[in-house]
Amino acid sequence: MSLSVNQDVDVKGLVDKVLEAYPEKSRKRRAKHLNVLEAEAKDCGVKSNIKSIPGVMTIRGCAYAGSKGVVWGPIKDMIHISHGPVGCGYYSWSGRRNYYIGDTGVDSFGTMHFTSDFQEKDIVFGGDKKLHKVIEEINDLFPLARGLSIQSECPIGLIGDDIEAVARAKSAEIGKPIVPVRCEGFRGVSQSLGHHIANDTIRDWIFEKTEPVAGFESTPYDVTIIGDYNIGGDAWSSRILLEEIGLRVIAQWSGDGTLAELENTPKAKVNLIHCYRSMNYIARHMEEKFGIPWMEYNFFGPSQIAESLRKIAALFDDTIKENAEKVIARYQPLVDAVIAKYKPRLEGKKVMIYVGGLRPRHVADAYHDLGMEIIGTGYEFAHNDDYQRTTHYMKEGTLIYDDVTGFELEEFVKGLRPDLVASGIKEKYVFQKMGLPFRQMHSWDYSGPYHGYDGFAIFARDMDMAINNPVWGMTKAPF
Amino acid sequence: MSDIAVSQSADKVLDHFTLFRQPEYQALFERKKQEFEFGHPDEKVAEVSEWTKSAEYREKNFAREAVTINPTKACQPIGAMFAAQGFEGTLPFVHGSQGCVAYYRTHLTRHFKEPNSAVSSSMTEDAAVFGGLNNMIDGLANAYTLYKPKMIAVLTTCMAEVIGDDLGGFIVNAKNKESVPQDFPVPFAHTPAFVGSHITGYDNMMKGILSHFWDKAEQFDVPKTESINIIPGFDGYAVGNNRELKRIAQMFGIDVTILSDVSDNFDTPGDGEYRMYDGGTTLEATAAAKHAKATVTMQEYCTTQTLQFCKEKGQDVTKLNYPLGVGATDELLMKLAELSGKPVPDALRLERGRLVDAIADSHTYFHGKRFAVYGDPDFCLGMTRFLLELGAEPVHILSTSGSKKWEKQVKKVLEGSPFGKDGNAYGGKDLWHLRSLLFTEPVDYLIGNSYGKYLERDTKIPLIRLTYPIFDRHHHHRYPTWGYQGALNVMVRILDRIFEDLDAKTSVVGVTDISFDLVR
Numbered sequence: 001m002s003l004s005v006n007q008d009v010d011v012k013g014l015v016d017k018v019l020e021a022y023p024e025k026s027r028k029r030r031a032k033h034l035n036v037l038e039a040e041a042k043d044c045g046v047k048s049n050i051k052s053i054p055g056v057m058t059i060r061g062c063a064y065a066g067s068k069g070v071v072w073g074p075i076k077d078m079i080h081i082s083h084g085p086v087g088c089g090y091y092s093w094s095g096r097r098n099y100y101i102g103d104t105g106v107d108s109f110g111t112m113h114f115t116s117d118f119q120e121k122d123i124v125f126g127g128d129k130k131l132h133k134v135i136e137e138i139n140d141l142f143p144l145a146r147g148l149s150i151q152s153e154c155p156i157g158l159i160g161d162d163i164e165a166v167a168r169a170k171s172a173e174i175g176k177p178i179v180p181v182r183c184e185g186f187r188g189v190s191q192s193l194g195h196h197i198a199n200d201t202i203r204d205w206i207f208e209k210t211e212p213v214a215g216f217e218s219t220p221y222d223v224t225i226i227g228d229y230n231i232g233g234d235a236w237s238s239r240i241l242l243e244e245i246g247l248r249v250i251a252q253w254s255g256d257g258t259l260a261e262l263e264n265t266p267k268a269k270v271n272l273i274h275c276y277r278s279m280n281y282i283a284r285h286m287e288e289k290f291g292i293p294w295m296e297y298n299f300f301g302p303s304q305i306a307e308s309l310r311k312i313a314a315l316f317d318d319t320i321k322e323n324a325e326k327v328i329a330r331y332q333p334l335v336d337a338v339i340a341k342y343k344p345r346l347e348g349k350k351v352m353i354y355v356g357g358l359r360p361r362h363v364a365d366a367y368h369d370l371g372m373e374i375i376g377t378g379y380e381f382a383h384n385d386d387y388q389r390t391t392h393y394m395k396e397g398t399l400i401y402d403d404v405t406g407f408e409l410e411e412f413v414k415g416l417r418p419d420l421v422a423s424g425i426k427e428k429y430v431f432q433k434m435g436l437p438f439r440q441m442h443s444w445d446y447s448g449p450y451h452g453y454d455g456f457a458i459f460a461r462d463m464d465m466a467i468n469n470p471v472w473g474m475t476k477a478p479f
Numbered sequence: 480m481s482d483i484a485v486s487q488s489a490d491k492v493l494d495h496f497t498l499f500r501q502p503e504y505q506a507l508f509e510r511k512k513q514e515f516e517f518g519h520p521d522e523k524v525a526e527v528s529e530w531t532k533s534a535e536y537r538e539k540n541f542a543r544e545a546v547t548i549n550p551t552k553a554c555q556p557i558g559a560m561f562a563a564q565g566f567e568g569t570l571p572f573v574h575g576s577q578g579c580v581a582y583y584r585t586h587l588t589r590h591f592k593e594p595n596s597a598v599s600s601s602m603t604e605d606a607a608v609f610g611g612l613n614n615m616i617d618g619l620a621n622a623y624t625l626y627k628p629k630m631i632a633v634l635t636t637c638m639a640e641v642i643g644d645d646l647g648g649f650i651v652n653a654k655n656k657e658s659v660p661q662d663f664p665v666p667f668a669h670t671p672a673f674v675g676s677h678i679t680g681y682d683n684m685m686k687g688i689l690s691h692f693w694d695k696a697e698q699f700d701v702p703k704t705e706s707i708n709i710i711p712g713f714d715g716y717a718v719g720n721n722r723e724l725k726r727i728a729q730m731f732g733i734d735v736t737i738l739s740d741v742s743d744n745f746d747t748p749g750d751g752e753y754r755m756y757d758g759g760t761t762l763e764a765t766a767a768a769k770h771a772k773a774t775v776t777m778q779e780y781c782t783t784q785t786l787q788f789c790k791e792k793g794q795d796v797t798k799l800n801y802p803l804g805v806g807a808t809d810e811l812l813m814k815l816a817e818l819s820g821k822p823v824p825d826a827l828r829l830e831r832g833r834l835v836d837a838i839a840d841s842h843t844y845f846h847g848k849r850f851a852v853y854g855d856p857d858f859c860l861g862m863t864r865f866l867l868e869l870g871a872e873p874v875h876i877l878s879t880s881g882s883k884k885w886e887k888q889v890k891k892v893l894e895g896s897p898f899g900k901d902g903n904a905y906g907g908k909d910l911w912h913l914r915s916l917l918f919t920e921p922v923d924y925l926i927g928n929s930y931g932k933y934l935e936r937d938t939k940i941p942l943i944r945l946t947y948p949i950f951d952r953h954h955h956h957r958y959p960t961w962g963y964q965g966a967l968n969v970m971v972r973i974l975d976r977i978f979e980d981l982d983a984k985t986s987v988v989g990v991t992d993i994s995f996d997l998v999r
Contacts, residue, residue: 023620052577054600054618056625062578077518085637085672086547087554091582093930099495101508104933105914106528107519111933112911117547118673123641133545141539144519144527154576154638155673158607185576186607186638213517233495240507250515260517330485337489406596407625410753426584429594433753447494454487454498461492475751 004039004396005350005375006416011036011399014415018408026053033402037394044387044400048379051189057406059354059426060380062185064088066194068151070278071202072181074098074229074254075262076108077146079138082115083131083163084153088185089115097443099233100256107144114138118155128161135170135178146259147177149201157184167205177259179205190381190403192277192357199281206262207289213260216267221316222250224268226283226294227275227358230255232448237455238274238299244330245313245323253279266290270315272297274451277357277386299451300359300459301366302335331453339369342460345468347371349419352412354378354404354427355441357386363422363441364393366450366459375416378404406430420467435475437466537915541908548911549930550879551853554672555680557583558713558781559634560597562684565717565739567759568629571597572622574611574644575636590715590948591745591956596755598622602638611639615649619658619665626755630762631659633667634684640671664762666691676880678781678855681713685739685785692762693769693792703793706734706771707818710785712778712801712857715928715947716960718746719968720777723959727812730826733819736760736768746957773818775811777801777961778857780880800888801861804868804966805834811961830963837967842870844977844999849901849922851875853913853931854946856885856906862926862945863889865966867896869973874901875916881906910934924976943976945969 015034019027030053035045052058061069064082069092072080082089093113102108116134118127135148150163167180181201183194223242228235235255242249250268251261265271271283271294283294295315297308306328313324349372353360360377367374374394378401379386387400394400399416401408406427413421413431421431422441431438439445439462447462449455486501487493498504512518519527530536556573560583563571573580577599584595598621600606600614615633622631633646646667654661668687670680709728711721721742728735743758760768768774773795776782782798790796795818802811808831812823848871852862856878863873876889886904893899905912910930917925917938925931925942929950935942944952945960955972959965978999985995 021625023624025617026621051603052599052601053621054602054614055572055598055621055623057596057598057622058577058601059581060577061581062576065578065581077516081546085554086550086552086676087557087579087637087672088582090550090553091557091586093549095585101512102518103524103528105911105937106531107524113549115547115550116545117550118637120671120674123673130545137543137546141536141543144524154636155641158638158641184638185578185636186603189603191578215517233499236499236504236507239511240503243507243510248514249511252511256511258516258518261515264515334485334487334489341489405625425588426581426595429588429592430753433594433747433749433751435749435751449495449498453485454493457487457489457492458494458498460489461494471749475749477750 002395005373006397006399009416011397011416014412015399018411021407026056029053030405030408034408035400037391037396037398037400039396041391042388043384044390046387046400046402048387048402049189049192049381049383050403052403058403059406059424060190060403062191063183063187063194063197064151064153064185065092066191066278067181067183067198068092069096070191070229071195071198071254072149072151074100074110075257075259076100076102076110077258078149079109079114079142079145080149080151081134081138082113082153083127083150084116084118084155086115086117088153089113096229097231097446097448098255099230099236105142109142109145123155123159126159126161127156128163128166131161131163131166132170135166135174139174139176145176147179149179149181151181152184154185157182157187177206177210192381192383195278196281199279202262202282203285206259207266210263212264212267216264218267219248220269221247221320222268223247223312224251224253224265224271225249226253226271226273227279228252228255228451229275232444232450234449234451234455237449237452240454241299241305241309241327241452242272242312244327245309246320247312247316253282266292268292270295272312274299275358276389277382298362298365299455300363301369301456302331302453303369304365305453305456334453334457338457338460342464343371345464346460348373349467350375350416351420351422352376352416352418353441354380354401354409354423356380357382359441361386361390361393366456369456370460370463372463374398375418376401376412378402420463435472437469437472439463439466532918534919537919540912540915547879547909549933550909551855551877551927551930552676552879553586554637555670555675555677555683556634556636556672557586558677558680559668559670559684561587561677561713561741562681562739563632563634563688564595564744565741565759566630566632566688566765567761568756569759570622570626570628570631572600572618572631572633573597573636574600574615574633574646575602575639577601579636586948589950591718592953593745593747594753594755596626598626607638607642610642611644612649612652616653616656616658619653623659623663628756630664630666632684632688633665634670634680637672640669664691678713678778678880681781682784685710685782686788688765689738689768689785689788692766701770703772704734704767704770705819706736706768707815708736708738708768708771708774708789708794710738710774710776710782711740712776712781713855713947714778715949716956716958718742718956719959720961720965723962723965727815727827727962730824731815731819731821733815733821736764736771738765738768773797775799775814778855780856780885801857802961803861803969804865805831805838805963806868807861807864808961808963808966827963834963834967837970838869841970841974844974845869845871848872848924848977849874851877851913851917851922851925851940853877853910853927856881858946860889860892863902864892865969867892867898869970870898872898872901874920874922875903875905875913877905877908877913879907879909914938924973926973941976941980943973945972
């Protein structure tokens, strides 16, 4: 593989042409979010985590999506109340396939939608009284729920409700943690602030207010998985590797997670972070408060998995280090077989990625392992530290787009003609109509897991399935 | 360290459907549960699980006043967006927080398996304090320049409603700032999420768009034409249904304007070209629709205010309730005949006969079968009526958007047939209520949308997906449910499920397969 991409295309010219379509004020603002990666660059040369421009069709979501949809929603034995009007909870109901095991409606609640369903009178007179009643009714009907969270929708912060007071009062009354989350959708510029707010509420309302579960015994090999939402079972196909090298995963944040796991997390020896963007906050807090080190890892594709396993093992004793080598060796035949089967079908294929806050860089080497090239990448809600971490994975000439607009992505794809677009559901059908293979890379297009060695085989199969499907040869009628 | 062999293989790749059933994962789940989850004892979970199925639980569940659990309704803006997207070249512009738009687009896309275009004014905290005027001014300019729509339909999220942004004033302001040309159509509707539901939003946007075109001074005193307007309402089967309506109109030879026709916009071809806009009611036809002699709404509850507005414009108005089946289609056709003065075409008479013939062929399999139906108010009414025609027994009819008036309407339909004697209407109730109903008063089949799959899992009552949203089955929305053809489609869908269920229940060799019949 070469060290650069897009060498036969005037990518800068393409960016300029796309920018020309904007009114002047917006053109200047958007220009800062687009760049072509230079060799040896320290970051991607784009501005990020800035307000989206009105009217351009941003692909971003909101703080509520970041808190309820991402961080809190998957904690399976708590009930997460979408507090406000009915819609937010309705649209995010079962949308992310955060797999979990449990008896839904009895001891687990992940695929349910609880809402205070605000009416006009709640807006006018305030919703605290209703919230009291909502909590009472939930406690009555779902006695096995371990706790509740209150996920604020836009009106809550605008009408001056005091959900913290309600949470305190009701928590004392029912004897369970109730976490008020100020994740109103208008806060911040994307999902990202919602992640941060959610992290902070775990700090303030779980760590500060609850005790680790009695009967939990620590070992020197205790780690956590932080920032894995178990989409399609990702956390499980990661956990299995950590267990196989001799570690104990005492908590999953937050896919298939429980309140007990959150509470016991401060007992970990090290916090292992997959999605840095959504959960670095709590890891930094635990480092500061409890002295727990944290480490980022990457379980996409065999190169990164092996590197990560070795890095993780290096934090422990020789047995763990030896185990890591054994595990890597044990999976090598699978890796070899997957690459032997799929690389010839995928080699040299060009990919454009546009997803959330981790995958635009984390999946890159999984594609590289299959001989594919990333020619463009960008994030919905990354910060500068994400773009710094991105250069390592990308080649010179890669087109970088932050908070891309519908128009830009369409034009960039037309200009660069990748063999695969890897983005979200809102983008999927746009590109399939254009005759381009597409994979949803938030939801794994209803497949998965993609993490770990087991996941890599699925990832490879799915990319092949998309790119080499006969349908793409039929888009043009022969008459 | 585990010595269990790796189950994954390149030859036969195991994904989540089978991977997690392998022994290494089953052991992992058990370890996680035993050592780290600190869950309730299995016996306790089983006990509570049984309790949730009891009459006692049902009573508690029905005593709820505050919490809504698994509702059958969304909020206003998605309905408004849907209505707007049925007009030619129209880009919905959602004024307020941006996350909402991502949700609406996602929801509609997951159902129709089509792109869905809409923009947000991306209001954040500063706009919450100072109002979103600047967002509107910049936003309209950007949307107009980038996406070249023929019309921008503005609606609101609850954020903009709570802070009280005035759309009409803002749009005038934006036009004065040259965001869009003065004569560029920018109809609008306030669509607060805390009032009504998606069907209310549909109504508000429809009225907003019609007011925009119909309240212009130059249009007064024009004589009525022979044309008839049909408003389909919020409908997951719109692609199939609107085309069916057009086919029927063509057979009649009458001039029909479908007000908001998403059938092409939500069903664009895979021919290498992405069409951001396709088809839809032309703006010209929308303006001319004011002078139509009549407006027929296919869904009363999606068009309460709109229909009143049409009436005020001197039109003859007719309310239907998602006409499904023989009688409801008869009424639709007779209404069209009456309004147009043209007889129902012979070809449709034939279709009717074929449908009745099909029902006669299959009626034995509906007899005595108890159904629960949930969804939007009009869908529930239409479905209930058709089930009664088939000789089936609708038992629980539930709609979170249903009002007291709706309950009465459903009861009236039920009372019209001996097969409706066990039926009850539940307005304002949700799918967690329905769960209690299904456990305490079981039915044979459940008719609704994809969200009902959790009820199917819990109660083992087979689900038939016949209304929005359908995320986990593909392409049914391309087939009509309206008209005699549509009724046939619906009946076949229900029948297939009944037959599959019969086969599944008679498939144990030597035990139940006595009735595993080749001919049914």
